[in-house]
Amino acid sequence: MQMIIVRTFRWLLGISLQTVLFTAVAAEEAPKWRAGAASVDITPEFPVRLSGYGSRTQEHEGISMRLHAKALALAWEKDAPVVILTVDNCGVPESLRAEVLARVVKSGQPLENARFALHSSHTHCAPMLPGMLPFLFGQPLTADETVNVERYASELKAKLTEVVTTALKNLEPARLDWSRGKVRFAMNRRLKTDQGFINSPNLYGPTDHELPVLRVRDAEGKLRAIFTSYACHCTTLAINQTHPDWAGCAQKELELRFPDIVAMTAIGCGADQNPVPRREIQFANQHGVHLAKEVVRLINAPMTPLSGPVKCATQEVMLPFDSLPDRATWQSLAQNKNKTIARHAQHFLAMLDQQQKIPPALPYTVQVWAMGQDLLTINLPGEVVVDYGLRFKKTYGLKRTWVNGYTNDVPCYIPSQRVWEEGGYEAAGAMVYYGRPTRFATGIEEIIARAVHSIVPAAFVSENP
Numbered sequence: 001m002q003m004i005i006v007r008t009f010r011w012l013l014g015i016s017l018q019t020v021l022f023t024a025v026a027a028e029e030a031p032k033w034r035a036g037a038a039s040v041d042i043t044p045e046f047p048v049r050l051s052g053y054g055s056r057t058q059e060h061e062g063i064s065m066r067l068h069a070k071a072l073a074l075a076w077e078k079d080a081p082v083v084i085l086t087v088d089n090c091g092v093p094e095s096l097r098a099e100v101l102a103r104v105v106k107s108g109q110p111l112e113n114a115r116f117a118l119h120s121s122h123t124h125c126a127p128m129l130p131g132m133l134p135f136l137f138g139q140p141l142t143a144d145e146t147v148n149v150e151r152y153a154s155e156l157k158a159k160l161t162e163v164v165t166t167a168l169k170n171l172e173p174a175r176l177d178w179s180r181g182k183v184r185f186a187m188n189r190r191l192k193t194d195q196g197f198i199n200s201p202n203l204y205g206p207t208d209h210e211l212p213v214l215r216v217r218d219a220e221g222k223l224r225a226i227f228t229s230y231a232c233h234c235t236t237l238a239i240n241q242t243h244p245d246w247a248g249c250a251q252k253e254l255e256l257r258f259p260d261i262v263a264m265t266a267i268g269c270g271a272d273q274n275p276v277p278r279r280e281i282q283f284a285n286q287h288g289v290h291l292a293k294e295v296v297r298l299i300n301a302p303m304t305p306l307s308g309p310v311k312c313a314t315q316e317v318m319l320p321f322d323s324l325p326d327r328a329t330w331q332s333l334a335q336n337k338n339k340t341i342a343r344h345a346q347h348f349l350a351m352l353d354q355q356q357k358i359p360p361a362l363p364y365t366v367q368v369w370a371m372g373q374d375l376l377t378i379n380l381p382g383e384v385v386v387d388y389g390l391r392f393k394k395t396y397g398l399k400r401t402w403v404n405g406y407t408n409d410v411p412c413y414i415p416s417q418r419v420w421e422e423g424g425y426e427a428a429g430a431m432v433y434y435g436r437p438t439r440f441a442t443g444i445e446e447i448i449a450r451a452v453h454s455i456v457p458a459a460f461v462s463e464n465p
Helices: 016-026 094-106 143-169 245-257 281-299 327-333 339-353 386-396 417-422 425-429 444-455 458-462
Strands: 004-007 033-041 068-076 082-087 116-120 172-182 186-188 190-193 196-199 210-218 223-230 262-267 273-275 310-320 361-371 375-379 401-404
Touching: 033 143, 033 210, 033 223, 033 262, 068 143, 068 245, 068 262, 082 143, 082 262, 094 116, 094 143, 116 262, 116 375, 172 281, 190 417, 196 425, 210 281, 223 245, 223 281, 245 262, 245 281, 273 281, 310 444, 327 339, 361 444, 375 386, 386 401, 386 417, 386 444, 417 425, 417 444
Parallel strands: 082 116, 223 262, 375 401
Antiparallel strands: 004 033, 033 068, 033 172, 068 082, 172 210, 186 273, 190 196, 210 223, 310 361, 361 375
């Protein structure tokens, strides 16, 4: 088992300058929060297929940069804790998250489903996981490749369980603040052409450059953890080596600047946003440093203190698919020259042959956390396009709403109504790789918006009807 690095909230006072600082902080009200953080290396030490790009044909060819999972546990006074878990992976499926949660609870640590948020970084240079992007490649994995993917998943479950339980076991008095800045390396990637919308930089497309930052300090004011997210794909790199992309580079830069902290990065509603420039390691480092510098600016300026309690809720809805293809359509698609499309069609033909029902809708669970009346966090599964983040911040307040995608599950792309009507990869084409039978039906944005609205506390709704 990889050793887990634990950041507990114990500190020995040192030079007189520190003593003066801590004396000033001590004059503040005693902290009502408790926090604990931990980090674990999740880099594979054996060959394994990487996810993210279907063009890869073999197991990974080395380690360009190591991968990590990090947990931050927070508790207000004597309330039940919440846990934020970030994972350097293209997408952690709900089934794996559920197993980790069950193991944490079995270990004796109290953690409720609604109070557990797992954020995938969506790096395209991390190992495949069972059930995630099952039709990414034009042909099935070999028996040996399948064994290695399952071996990695087994080890990942154990490491995620341990890093969460470690954070929960090390809760210490803490202070929480948050603020918002901006970074600008994300660019809309849906460009309209005569052939439809293609994946190419669109200078005039909608973006969300806001950078929310959560700061965690111990009782004496010492920085202990940072959590942030940004609405942009982790697609700077396409190498066949492990690398956490710009999100991991940002964490590395922050931990170099502040060696005693745990730095965590999630992804906002960035499914239709790419980092620019990209395709070279220097650009991943550049974006990470850019983000880290903005974090440093924010945490050295006045931030908004956060109070509790933390109200958490989830709501499951069904997102209907469009009209399902009939057998004749599947048979035609099964002969397609594109091997991935053919595999996808053959899968659903086999389901029909075995008299299995093709799902007419996708189960989808939204999650909402409210910290007092200061911060509303909306966590959405899947590859969520930017329109959702912009909409929810406008609806519930730009200055106190934080929206994340890729959270708790990554079942497929989640298009807005605008993107659905425009068509293209995010609206329909990517559903093949995720193993969904067809694109969604019209109207899923409103279904999701109503689900979120149903669990947002009244204090956030009343001021923003």
